[in-house]
Amino acid sequence: MARAFLFVLDSFGIGGAPDADAFGDLGADTLGHIAEFCAAGAGDRAGLREGPLQLPNMSALGLMHAAKLATGRLPAGMPLPERVYGVYGAASETSRGKDTPSGHWEIAGTPVMFDWGYFPSEGDAFPAELVEAICREGDIPGILGNCHASGTEIIARFGEEHRQSGKPICYTSSDSVFQIAAHEQSFGLDRLLELCQVVRRLVDDYSIGRVIARPFVGDNAQNFTRTGNRRDYSVLPPEPTVLDRLKEAGRKVHAVGKIGDIFAHQGLTKLTKANGNMALFDASLAAIDEAEDGDLVFTNFVDFDMLYGHRRDVPGYAAALEAFDQRLPDLDRRLKPGDIVILTADHGCDPTWRGTDHTRERVPVLMFGPSLRSRSFGVANTFAHIGETVARHLGIAPGPHGRSLI
Numbered sequence: 001m002a003r004a005f006l007f008v009l010d011s012f013g014i015g016g017a018p019d020a021d022a023f024g025d026l027g028a029d030t031l032g033h034i035a036e037f038c039a040a041g042a043g044d045r046a047g048l049r050e051g052p053l054q055l056p057n058m059s060a061l062g063l064m065h066a067a068k069l070a071t072g073r074l075p076a077g078m079p080l081p082e083r084v085y086g087v088y089g090a091a092s093e094t095s096r097g098k099d100t101p102s103g104h105w106e107i108a109g110t111p112v113m114f115d116w117g118y119f120p121s122e123g124d125a126f127p128a129e130l131v132e133a134i135c136r137e138g139d140i141p142g143i144l145g146n147c148h149a150s151g152t153e154i155i156a157r158f159g160e161e162h163r164q165s166g167k168p169i170c171y172t173s174s175d176s177v178f179q180i181a182a183h184e185q186s187f188g189l190d191r192l193l194e195l196c197q198v199v200r201r202l203v204d205d206y207s208i209g210r211v212i213a214r215p216f217v218g219d220n221a222q223n224f225t226r227t228g229n230r231r232d233y234s235v236l237p238p239e240p241t242v243l244d245r246l247k248e249a250g251r252k253v254h255a256v257g258k259i260g261d262i263f264a265h266q267g268l269t270k271l272t273k274a275n276g277n278m279a280l281f282d283a284s285l286a287a288i289d290e291a292e293d294g295d296l297v298f299t300n301f302v303d304f305d306m307l308y309g310h311r312r313d314v315p316g317y318a319a320a321l322e323a324f325d326q327r328l329p330d331l332d333r334r335l336k337p338g339d340i341v342i343l344t345a346d347h348g349c350d351p352t353w354r355g356t357d358h359t360r361e362r363v364p365v366l367m368f369g370p371s372l373r374s375r376s377f378g379v380a381n382t383f384a385h386i387g388e389t390v391a392r393h394l395g396i397a398p399g400p401h402g403r404s405l406i
């Protein structure tokens with residue numbers, strides 16, 4: 001039996017990217033800074049968590065050692081495990097962007113070697129002719145926002161005006177994204193999704209990676225809340241990914257969570273959606289129980305990034321990591337000889353960093369399974385090695401951008 005289970009902890013960077021400076025992220029370290037804050041008592045929140053960061057299961061899989069490989073330092077206040085199980089190391093990204101599609105596609109063996117289009121952070125974010133075309137073809141009376149913003153702040157700022165005027169809230173970030181927030185009832189969820197498809201077509205000319213629907217509910221600025229009906233409209237990956245290659249070889253590729261949207265629904269044979277990291281974990285376990293010889297289960301755990309990284313919430317991020325860590329024994333119990341699990345991340349989103357955007361970092365690569373002997377592979381110079389590890393483990397032909405780590 002050879003099955004592979006690839007879990008992406010969205011934004012769980014471990015610092016040390018060799019090109020961090022070029023992104024304004026020199027010193028950013030998602031794990032390192034969370035650990036440092038927790039060790040200093042700055043990760044406490046009443047009723048949620050307190051004290052040093054506790055990740056005993058990921059530490060036993062080599063997380064502390066991977067962090068040291070990435071930055072040269074051990075995370076503060078976290079004990080070293082007595083022994084490490086599995087094959088571990090750190091990986092650097094070669095894609096030019098620090099966004100979610102770039103990270104995931106590179107993990108799947110396809111680095112993004114072209115430049116995405118971005119919208120400017122000074123003045124209006126969106127060109128006037130694009131806004132005009134969106135209003136005309138999307139049949140809307142205008143747009144609100146038209147700037148770089150944090151998604152929760154901008155719905156508090158413009159949500160009421162949006163409800164009165166019917167103008168959707170359009171914003172972007174340092175990612176290659178056009179995001180549209182609209183009220184699920186007063187604007188309508190279906191109408192928002194239709195508008196996103198119109199905008200998807202229009203922003204192709206600007207090389208924008210994703211158009212994202214950000215529906216919300218509530219009746220005033222104090223209680224507007226985003227719902228789980230987010231939908232990402234991505235461009236297609238530039239080349240076939242390991243998902244496409246597996247599907248082509250007749251294997252099942254069971255995507256869980258945002259993976260479907262991130263890969264523009266290419267290369268999947270089944271998709272399960274779930275809201276929240278714990279539900280995503282449960283859905284992944286169910287997928288693992290169904291998986292047969294040669295199959296892949298690929299899950300994205302989005303809360304780390306969306307709820308805590310972008311919101312710069314250290315206690316929230318720490319609690320989410322601890323909750324994830326506590327689920328790993330459940331996963332371990334389901335493994336059969338020949339299975340491998342790979343835990344990794346797509347970029348950083350250091351909750352102690354300036355602004356609200358992602359941070360360029362190395363990521364951990366923690367691989368384990370009943371038949372894997374413990375060792376370090378050091379620092380991989382591309383995430384593509386992860387996808388090629390899956391390819392080799394599942395016995396399909398190698399791709400052009402990486403090589404198997406086991």
Ligand SMILES: O=P(O)(O)O[C@H]1O[C@H](CO)[C@@H](O)[C@H]1O
Nearest residue numbers: 149150151152173175177310
């Ligand atoms: O602030 P919110 O709306 O969560 O947006 C964040 O989520 C987007 C997509 O992952 C990123 O580009 C960032 O802008």
Ligand SMILES: [Mn+2]
Nearest residue numbers: 010011100346
């Ligand atoms: Mn991401």
Ligand SMILES: [Mn+2]
Nearest residue numbers: 305306310358
């Ligand atoms: Mn993000």
